[in-house]
Amino acid sequence: MKTWPDNRIQTLFGIELPIILAPMAGPVLSDMVIAVAEAGGLGSLPCALLNAEQIRSELNLIRQRTARPINLNFFCHKPPKIDANRENEWRKRLAPYYLELGVDPKAPIPMSNRTPFDAAMCDLVEEFKPEVVSFHFGLPHRKLLDRVAATGAKIISSATSVEEAIWLEQEGCDAIIAQGAEAGGHQATFLRDDISRQIGTMALVPQVVDAVNVPVIAAGGIGDARGIVAAFALGASAVQLGTAYLFCPEAKLPPIHREALRKAKSDDTVLTNVFTGRPARGIVNRLIREVGPMSDVAPEFPLAGGALAPLRFKSEPTGSGDFMSLWSGQAAALGRELPAGELTKLLAEETLAKLAAC
Structure with a gap:
């Protein structure tokens, strides 16, 4: 044909x-x-x-x-509505990671938009x-x-x-x-x-x-x-x-994401909202295992990513994909x-x- x-x-x-x-x-x-x-x-x-x-x-x-x-x-x-209470709860949920990586949990975070x-x-x-x-x-x-x-x-x-x-x-x-x-x-x-x-x-x-x-x-x-x-x-x-x-x-x-795709198995992805506030499919990593995959306190899309930025900034140079959104479909293999x-x-x-x- x-x-x-x-x-x-x-x-x-x-x-x-x-x-x-x-x-x-x-x-x-x-x-x-x-x-x-x-x-x-x-x-x-x-x-x-x-x-x-x-x-x-x-x-x-x-x-x-x-x-x-x-x-x-x-x-x-639709542009997100800022919910101060939800933002605070999200920062509390991520605070242990801030402390682990030596980041001030009360420091201003970048806007994710x-x-x-x-x-x-x-x-x-x-x-x-x-x-x-x-x-x-x-x-x-x-x-x-x-x-x-x-x-x-x-x-x-x-x-x-x-x-x-x-x-x-x-x-x-x-x-x-x-x-x-x-x-x-x-x-x-x-x-x-x-x-x-x-x-x-x-x-x-x-x-x-x-x-x-x-x-x-x-x-x-x-x-x-x-x-x-x-x-x-x-x-x-x-x-x-x-x-x-x-x-x-x-x-x-990033090399971390590319390597995760190379190693991905058929059941290594889930739908999660912890990276942006809206469901997206990605490869399971530490953040998804410990906080998600779906979190009730993750701020509205796309605000959830702001508080994760300092964690990515500190962890990625060490070769860690713990706080990175490793987007992938189910056919990566x-x-x-x-x-x-x-x-x-x-x-x-x-x-x-x-x-x-x-």
Whole structure:
């Protein structure tokens, strides 16, 4: 087989391969976006941890080196409300670690923040006109969404339930990412907070496909060609991979995180809120074992990370990942250490070969 069983995403986005680089804030910057785009997939630039000037700088680099379609990804969470009592409880819970590492528990802590999509970010979308704009945690306000749509960008967002997928389609999304519980990093849940009810990719994708008319992108636990074939069998039109790309040399990862991924076993990850205040899947470390995985006193997203910053600053130089968010999906054991462009092409070749053998 030389063609894909469903080419709606390729047609919609103007790409050659139905493979999307997950927009992983921190590890992914312009070089990986370019590599995946040039290989024929959709390169995604995560903007949640970047300010407007940093985004502009990355986009200038991307546009200088590729004319292929790209995706800009933004968070659209509600700004957190400061809860002094909860902040104090969180600091009390972490105080023993401060003392252990010789850090003053009463010292001021840095603010942990992620900027939700706003007018300034929308200005950049209008200026650079990316082919795709994706959102996490729902969608932004209608006025901003209309401005994005007016640029001609295709709009996509992630759903962790059929109800979320239907809502996204009704709000005008051109395609929907069905994110299963296996996915690494932050879960995209936005209509409810109970992560115990989140379902896996194999169960979620076909139900979303049946419920909406737009193309569906499968995400979560897909690490090789077998997973991509399965996603197409379930009715998906494309796949989004994150953890698989963390093994690429382009991934901006601390050595501790990279080594944890290399050693990760199938059951080494959990959903935890102790790093940011919102459920995200990562490899179990000391903080998760002793404080989490889910803590009732962790401040609202993304404030929980502020009090952890001094602990990371003291422990990481010693080679410790005790207080680091080691984001990973459940398929880390399938990872291959290849350049991002080479990995993209190989995944496509292996998938087409398996489809031809079916």
